[in-house]
Structures are given as structure tokens and as C-alpha cells.
Amino acid sequence: MNGHAQYVAFKAILVKEVLRFARIWIQTILPPMITTALYFVIFGRLIGSQVGDVHGFQYMEYIVPGLILMTVITNSYANVVSSFYSAKFQHNIEEMLVAPVPNYLILIGFIGGGLARGLAVGVAVTIVALFFTPIPLHSLWVACSVLVLTSILFSLAGFINGIYAKSFDDISVIPTFVLTPLTYLGGVFYSVAMLPPFWQSISLANPILYMVNAFRYGLLGVSDVNLAVAYAAILGFIAGLFGFALHLLNRGYGIRS
Amino acid sequence: MTPALSLHNLTKVYKNGITALHGIDLEVAPGDFFALLGPNGAGKSTTIGIVASLVNKTSGTVQVFGHDIDTDLAAAKACIGLVPQEFNFNIFEPVMEIVVSQAGYYGIPRRLASERAERYLNQLGLWERRHDQARMLSGGMKRRLMIARALVHEPRLLILDEPTAGVDIEIRHSMWSFLTEINAAGTTIILTTHYLEEAERLCRNIAIIDQGRIVENTSMRQLLSRMNAHTLVLDLVRPLDVVPALPGFAVSLTDDHTLEVEVSRDANINTLFAALSAQGIEVGSLRNKTNRLEELFIRLVGGKEEAA
Known part of the structure; x- marks a missing residue:
């Protein structure tokens, strides 16, 4: 395939992926908006008023970046894992496998779908947040880059989960038992500075902490971690997961006999 | 003349140890309407799966119009249109979208893909249902949708794995006419089917595979003359x-x-x-x-x- 044909193929996969989640927007876009509104009402307004300021920001303002990023993480992951596994389950992944589209384009196409949903939900949740609190913007570049890179990272993780999944149960195990705990313990609702030293050290092993704090730096200008370390961690994970996902695709793991 | 399909010493051993193909050799001439028959589990779908890159071969070579799938896979794939045995589209997608997307995977721009989709959906009697989700179609319509999808990139080799299974007689006859026209226009067709009358009526050459081995490979006329x-x-x-x-x-x-x-x-x-x-x-x-x-x-x- 020449360059233009590859571009057409990528666009076909991306359009298919975007149409998929857009067709079922009541399942994909609306629920995170409602959930986030509930977080703001319960944690921000009711409990947050008792907490006081964190790093000089009202509690509700402080948790906004974490809530947005948490939504982006879960939706990027969920989009790719469910789309890819469904394609495997219904065998319509074969539509791409029989075509001359290179494996890396299949991967990028699915990641593009995850990114599109992650960003769409991120924007929707940000609009909801603006009904509760003003959102400062310290660095547009940092905020946008962290948002996009994090979405890509978890889209890749979802893709790998989708490759390994052998049943619909398998696509919910990682989000339930790994992703959700890591996200909740990743400093979405608190600053690690509030934790005892031992738990601070433990928290630093959680990669999501770096993403949440880097995004928080983009919006609020405060972070519990070094920004360069956060970028290095995100980019490192992306490179590792991309290579691994492509290796699995090239081997045909779970999709070719 | 370069064969449309050439298999040499093709072997497949699955992970569970079952040998599905014992080094088969097969050639299909360009323009042929070729029947690949065999009992269930004989190795037909494995053979087709390897040719279409859905199954990894253990050893041997596969060439599609001279393109080796080991060294020139993309070119080989571009020559093939596959109608698999099982429905393998997203049942929640509209008919038109399924066909147009498939063209996209072959690098065909959306406008041209839409024109071709209209042509094939019309020819196969599905144009009126183009906005319906695939799950709304009858079994026969789903089979025809897979044929339209397989043809949208205008392949030189069309492989049909039991395309008329579960299709009523009237539709089956209309599909036969359509396939005969496609073949007359130059597309090489390989057909597997449960309906031997179908193979006898449509195909000029035939191979019979049994327990992973080709037990017969000749012209339909020669085979029938042995009766x-x-x-x-x-x-x-x-x-x-x-x-x-x-x-x-x-x-x-x-x-x-x-x-x-x-x-x-x-x-x-x-x-x-x-x-x-x-x-x-x-x-x-x-x-x-x-x-x-x-x-x-x-x-x-x-x-x-x-x-x-």
C-alpha cells in the first residue's frame, strides 16, 4: 500500500471506531458526565467544604483535574478493549486481517478511536465541571499534551487487554481490579503530601499518580511530582505498550489460528 | 501463465497436534471457476484461511497471482476477496457502512467506495436495505452482503466458503447467475459448498480434499466421465x-x-x-x-x- 492508500485505510478504521461509540452515546458519553456531576456534588460540595484548601485551592477546584483525567483514562481504555474484543468475538476483525492494511495501522486506528472517545468525554466532563467551579489554565500545552498522551497510553493498555481477552469477563477484570484502584489511589482526590511518608513512597510507584499530577500542573500549576519524570514515565509506557501490542498483532496472538 | 492460486507442499499442524493439511499441492488457473470439496474437517477452511491470512501455515508456500504470502503479503491480499463460511461483520453496523469501510481497508477512497457499494448492493438486491443494521437482514441477505463486501475492492480472486448455505432455492439460483457473470467478467472463483449440484453446475475444475490430502484434482468433465x-x-x-x-x-x-x-x-x-x-x-x-x-x-x- 502506498502512503495515500495507508492514509485512507487509517481513516476508514478511525471513522468506524468513532461512529461505533457515537452511535451508542447514551452508553459512552452520557454516563461519565452524570458520574462526574455526582462526584462534584458529593466529594466537592458536601465533603469538600469540610476539607478546606489543598495547595491553596478549594477542594472542589483541586479535584477537577483528577476527575477529568480519571474519566479520560477509563473511557479510553474501555473504548478500545470493548471494541477490539467485540471485533474478535464477532470475527469482524477479519475484515481488517484479510485486507492489505499493515498491523501498525490497525493498532493506530484503534488507538485513534480510544483517543477520540477519551477526548470527547474529557471535554464533556470539563463542561460539567464548569457548572460547579471555575477551572484555571496554568499551561495549555502541558494540560493538552498530558491529556492526549494519557489517553493514548490507556488506549494501548485496553488494546492489549482486548488481544488477551477470551471472554467478556476478561475485559472487565483489569478495569475493576487494577485500573480503578490505581486511579483512586493516584491522587485524584488528595495530594500525596497529605499521606504519611511510607504511603507517600508507595504512591510514587503508581504510574497514574504522575499523570494526574502532570495534568493538575497544566490546569492549576501545582504538582506532587516532577513534571519531567511524569512525561518520561508516560512516554516510556507508551513506547513499551505500543511495541508489545504490535508484537502481539504481528504474531497474530488471539486473532489468527 | 501465472496461476491465480498456487499451493506447494502446504502443511498445517494446529497447536493441539492435529494435522489439518499434509503438504498439499494445488493450482488454480486464472479465470477458472474452481470447486474445492471435501467432508467436514477435511481441511478446506484451513486452506482458505491460510490463503486469506487468517490462519498461519506451518510450512509450504502460497502464491496468489505470483505474489508469495511470505514475501509479498500485501500484494497477495489485495488480489483476494473472501466470503467466509460464518457471518463476520459487526451486526450493529449499517449495510452500506460495512461495505464502504471494507473498501477503505484496501485504500479505496470513500467516494469511489460508495459508488462501488451502490453498484454491488444493487446487483445483489440489498440497496433498499443499505441503511439497516446488518442484524436486521435475513440469512440470505447476510450472505449476499458478504459477497458485496468481498467484491468492493474488485479482487482478481474471489474465494467463497459455502456461500449459499441456508439460502432458499430462488436466491441461490440468483446468486449462481451473479457469480457466473462475475466469473465471465474475468474474476477467478474458488468455491466450497455442501451442494454438489452447485459445484457441478458452476465449476469447470475441481479438487477434492479428504483428511488433509488432495484425493482428486481434475476437470469437472473428466471427473464426471468416470461415472x-x-x-x-x-x-x-x-x-x-x-x-x-x-x-x-x-x-x-x-x-x-x-x-x-x-x-x-x-x-x-x-x-x-x-x-x-x-x-x-x-x-x-x-x-x-x-x-x-x-x-x-x-x-x-x-x-x-x-x-x-
């Missing part, structure tokens, strides 16, 4: 109590109104009817007991009744 005898079923006007003696023919009475007569290839049918008339036996109608190819097929695969 030494075939069985006619005669529906009698009046009942018979005893089996009549018809010199030169093996005769049996299925019931008092039905006579089965084995007719050898060099026998004269007039002789049979003369003998019947001489005994005052009136025949209301007659038919072949089984399809000719079916009789041969059963002999070749060791008496197994299930075909293709």
Missing part, C-alpha cells in the same frame, strides 16, 4: 408386486410404485424403455437418484455421506 453407472428412479403409473426382469439392468423395487434401475454408461436408455413397454410397465416420470457428482464424491472420500 460407470448411475441410478434412475422411475415413478410407475400402476403398482407392481414383483421386481420385473429387465435384461442388462440391475433393478430393485423401492415400493410398489417406484422402481430403481442402475444404468451403465454404455447402456441405451431406449433398450430400457423397450423392455419396460414389453412388460406393460408404464412410467409416469423419472429422475436421477442422486446428483452425479455426489455419487462420485461419496466414492472418493470413502463412503462418507456428508459432503463438502
Whole structure:
């Protein structure tokens, strides 16, 4: 395939992926908006008023970046894992496998779908947040880059989960038992500075902490971690997961006999 | 002339140790309408899966119009259109979107893809249903949707794995006409089917695969010419109590109104009817007991009744 044909193929996969989640927007876009509104009402307004300021920001303002990023993480992951596994389950992944589209384009196409949903939900949740609190913007570049890179990272993780999944149960195990705990313990609702030293050290092993704090730096200008370390961690994970996902695709793991 | 498909010493051993293909060799000429038949589990779908890159081969070579799938996979894939045995589209996607997306995977721009999709959906009687989700279609329509999808990039080799399974007779006949037109226009077609009448009617050449080995590979005409005898079923006007003696023919009475007569290839049918008339036996109608190819097929695969 020449360059233009590859571009057409990528666009076909991306359009298919975007149409998929857009067709079922009541399942994909609306629920995170409602959930986030509930977080703001319960944690921000009711409990947050008792907490006081964190790093000089009202509690509700402080948790906004974490809530947005948490939504982006879960939706990027969920989009790719469910789309890819469904394609495997219904065998319509074969539509791409029989075509001359290179494996890396299949991967990028699915990641593009995850990114599109992650960003769409991120924007929707940000609009909801603006009904509760003003959102400062310290660095547009940092905020946008962290948002996009994090979405890509978890889209890749979802893709790998989708490759390994052998049943619909398998696509919910990682989000339930790994992703959700890591996200909740990743400093979405608190600053690690509030934790005892031992738990601070433990928290630093959680990669999501770096993403949440880097995004928080983009919006609020405060972070519990070094920004360069956060970028290095995100980019490192992306490179590792991309290579691994492509290796699995090239081997045909779970999709070719 | 470069073959449309060339398999050499193709072997497949699955992880569970089952050998699905024992080093098969096969060539399909360009423009051919080729039947690949065999009992269930014989290795047909494995062979097709390897050619279409859905199954990894263990050893051997596969070339599609001279493009080796080991060294020139993208070019080989571009030549192939596949209609698989099982429905393999997203049932929640609209018909038009399924066909247009498939064209996109071959690098065909959306505008051209839409034009082709309109043409093939019209030809296959699906244009009115283009906005419906695929799950709303009947079984026959789903099969035709897979044919439209396989043709949208205008492949030189169309592989159909039991394309008329579960399709009613009228639709099946219209699909036969459509496939004959596609073949006449230059597309090489490889067909597997349960309906041996279909293979006999459509295909010029045939390979029969059994237990992972090619047991026959010849032209349909040559294969059918090997028939030494075939069985006619005669529906009698009046009942018979005893089996009549018809010199030169093996005769049996299925019931008092039905006579089965084995007719050898060099026998004269007039002789049979003369003998019947001489005994005052009136025949209301007659038919072949089984399809000719079916009789041969059963002999070749060791008496197994299930075909293709």
C-alpha cells in the first residue's frame, strides 16, 4: 500500500471506531458526565467544604483535574478493549486481517478511536465541571499534551487487554481490579503530601499518580511530582505498550489460528 | 501463465497436534471457476484461511497471482476477496457502512467506495436495505452482503466458503447467475459448498480434499466421465408386486410404485424403455437418484455421506 492508500485505510478504521461509540452515546458519553456531576456534588460540595484548601485551592477546584483525567483514562481504555474484543468475538476483525492494511495501522486506528472517545468525554466532563467551579489554565500545552498522551497510553493498555481477552469477563477484570484502584489511589482526590511518608513512597510507584499530577500542573500549576519524570514515565509506557501490542498483532496472538 | 492460486507442499499442524493439511499441492488457473470439496474437517477452511491470512501455515508456500504470502503479503491480499463460511461483520453496523469501510481497508477512497457499494448492493438486491443494521437482514441477505463486501475492492480472486448455505432455492439460483457473470467478467472463483449440484453446475475444475490430502484434482468433465453407472428412479403409473426382469439392468423395487434401475454408461436408455413397454410397465416420470457428482464424491472420500 502506498502512503495515500495507508492514509485512507487509517481513516476508514478511525471513522468506524468513532461512529461505533457515537452511535451508542447514551452508553459512552452520557454516563461519565452524570458520574462526574455526582462526584462534584458529593466529594466537592458536601465533603469538600469540610476539607478546606489543598495547595491553596478549594477542594472542589483541586479535584477537577483528577476527575477529568480519571474519566479520560477509563473511557479510553474501555473504548478500545470493548471494541477490539467485540471485533474478535464477532470475527469482524477479519475484515481488517484479510485486507492489505499493515498491523501498525490497525493498532493506530484503534488507538485513534480510544483517543477520540477519551477526548470527547474529557471535554464533556470539563463542561460539567464548569457548572460547579471555575477551572484555571496554568499551561495549555502541558494540560493538552498530558491529556492526549494519557489517553493514548490507556488506549494501548485496553488494546492489549482486548488481544488477551477470551471472554467478556476478561475485559472487565483489569478495569475493576487494577485500573480503578490505581486511579483512586493516584491522587485524584488528595495530594500525596497529605499521606504519611511510607504511603507517600508507595504512591510514587503508581504510574497514574504522575499523570494526574502532570495534568493538575497544566490546569492549576501545582504538582506532587516532577513534571519531567511524569512525561518520561508516560512516554516510556507508551513506547513499551505500543511495541508489545504490535508484537502481539504481528504474531497474530488471539486473532489468527 | 501465472496461476491465480498456487499451493506447494502446504502443511498445517494446529497447536493441539492435529494435522489439518499434509503438504498439499494445488493450482488454480486464472479465470477458472474452481470447486474445492471435501467432508467436514477435511481441511478446506484451513486452506482458505491460510490463503486469506487468517490462519498461519506451518510450512509450504502460497502464491496468489505470483505474489508469495511470505514475501509479498500485501500484494497477495489485495488480489483476494473472501466470503467466509460464518457471518463476520459487526451486526450493529449499517449495510452500506460495512461495505464502504471494507473498501477503505484496501485504500479505496470513500467516494469511489460508495459508488462501488451502490453498484454491488444493487446487483445483489440489498440497496433498499443499505441503511439497516446488518442484524436486521435475513440469512440470505447476510450472505449476499458478504459477497458485496468481498467484491468492493474488485479482487482478481474471489474465494467463497459455502456461500449459499441456508439460502432458499430462488436466491441461490440468483446468486449462481451473479457469480457466473462475475466469473465471465474475468474474476477467478474458488468455491466450497455442501451442494454438489452447485459445484457441478458452476465449476469447470475441481479438487477434492479428504483428511488433509488432495484425493482428486481434475476437470469437472473428466471427473464426471468416470461415472460407470448411475441410478434412475422411475415413478410407475400402476403398482407392481414383483421386481420385473429387465435384461442388462440391475433393478430393485423401492415400493410398489417406484422402481430403481442402475444404468451403465454404455447402456441405451431406449433398450430400457423397450423392455419396460414389453412388460406393460408404464412410467409416469423419472429422475436421477442422486446428483452425479455426489455419487462420485461419496466414492472418493470413502463412503462418507456428508459432503463438502
